[in-house]
Amino acid sequence: MKRIAVLLLAVSLLFACAKKEEKKGAYLARIGNTTITQADFEREMKGLPGFAQQLFKGDGGNEKFLEELIKKEILYQEALKKNLDKNPEFRAKVEDFKKITLVSILLEKEIEAHSKVTDQEVKEFYEKNRADFAPVNQIKASHILVKTEGEAKKIIAGLKKGDDFAQIAKKSSIDPGSKQKGGDLGYISKGQMVREFEAAALRLKPGEISEPVKTQFGYHVIKVTELKTGKIVEFDQVKDMLSQRLSAKKQKEFFDTYMEGLKKNYKVDVNKDAFSKMTPKEESKEKTPEKPETKAEPIEAPQQKK
Numbered sequence: 093m094k095r096i097a098v099l100l101l102a103v104s105l106l107f108a109c110a111k112k113e114e115k116k117g118a119y120l121a122r123i124g125n126t127t128i129t130q131a132d133f134e135r136e137m138k139g140l141p142g143f144a145q146q147l148f149k150g151d152g153g154n155e156k157f158l159e160e161l162i163k164k165e166i167l168y169q170e171a172l173k174k175n176l177d178k179n180p181e182f183r184a185k186v187e188d189f190k191k192i193t194l195v196s197i198l199l200e201k202e203i204e205a206h207s208k209v210t211d212q213e214v215k216e217f218y219e220k221n222r223a224d225f226a227p228v229n230q231i232k233a234s235h236i237l238v239k240t241e242g243e244a245k246k247i248i249a250g251l252k253k254g255d256d257f258a259q260i261a262k263k264s265s266i267d268p269g270s271k272q273k274g275g276d277l278g279y280i281s282k283g284q285m286v287r288e289f290e291a292a293a294l295r296l297k298p299g300e301i302s303e304p305v306k307t308q309f310g311y312h313v314i315k316v317t318e319l320k321t322g323k324i325v326e327f328d329q330v331k332d333m334l335s336q337r338l339s340a341k342k343q344k345e346f347f348d349t350y351m352e353g354l355k356k357n358y359k360v361d362v363n364k365d366a367f368s369k370m371t372p373k374e375e376s377k378e379k380t381p382e383k384p385e386t387k388a389e390p391i392e393a394p395q396q397k398k
Contacts, residue, residue, distance in 0.1 A: 120158055123165045128158070136161060202350060207342035214334050218327050225330060226321035228282065231293050234275035236260055236313040237267040244304035244311040251301055257315055266310065279320065289314070 119127040137145060137157060148157040176182055218225070234257060238244050247260055258274025265271040285293065292305040293314050302314040 121162055123162060124169060126165055128161050203343055203346050206346045207339055209335050209338045214331060217334060217338060222324055225325040228294060228319050229322050230279045230281050230320040231316055232279050232318035233277050233293055234315045235277060236265045236275050237310050238264060239310050241304045241311050244313050247313050
């Protein structure tokens with residue numbers, strides 16, 4: 093009876109293994125005691141980036157890819173024969189991989205689950221910020237152009253204290269085309285300004301003054317006085333983009349809160365003495381002699397691309 097029971101158990105185990113093999117599909121190749129099944133083949137192919145998958149399309153593509161899988165398995169078995177799996181460098185990389193993978197799974201389970209954005213939230217955000225979805229066609233701006241960042245910062249400090257923008261432009265700007273107009277550049281269409289100037293101007297709201305903006309002409313202090321906008325972009329055109337933006341914002345907020353909560357459960361001890369010894373002190377930079385200042389060329393239209 094005992095022998096029959098053992099025999100039945102063995103048969104059942106073989107049947108279970110056969111069923112598993114069947115689920116994976118027929119084996120396509122056998123290397124030693126290892127088989128490559130159809131399921132293995134399809135999983136490996138799916139794991140390739142799109143451009144790499146294209147390399148194995150067409151006539152003979154499947155044969156080429158199977159050959160690559162066979163090569164990989166042969167190399168893997170050869171590495172095991174040489175006991176490279178016991179190599180300290182290999183073990184360290186495995187631990188790093190385990191750590192990264194586990195962290196990724198944890199973040200996916202904890203953060204993504206708590207940062208889903210509903211269609212209602214996206215719609216509400218759009219309605220509250222409709223004005224932001226009207227493309228800017230023209231900017232009415234003024235600027236003060238100077239040679240150095242230090243001059244620009246000094247001018248900004250004065251403007252914050254109440255200095256008159258137009259008067260400072262007439263006195264200090266090196267742009268002959270706008271200084272007599274108090275720095276007024278009039279209406280400028282998108283695409284007419286140099287890239288750095290345009291990017292800074294588009295970030296400003298009417299009445300705001302920029303930080304120093306460096307371009308090929310020097311340093312600008314920009315003041316936007318008016319924005320001419322076009323037709324508001326419809327919700328359906330920005331829905332996906334807004335959903336991604338709001339989801340990323342939620343993820344960051346939840347992650348910060350999540351980490352603060354976790355930190356309370358773990359004792360962290362930083363050895364400041366040891367850390368300070370391994371961190372190289374910032375070397376004092378040698379001052380290089382400044383180049384003699386050259387006279388700036390007249391700038392007729394700093395907003396125009398050159």
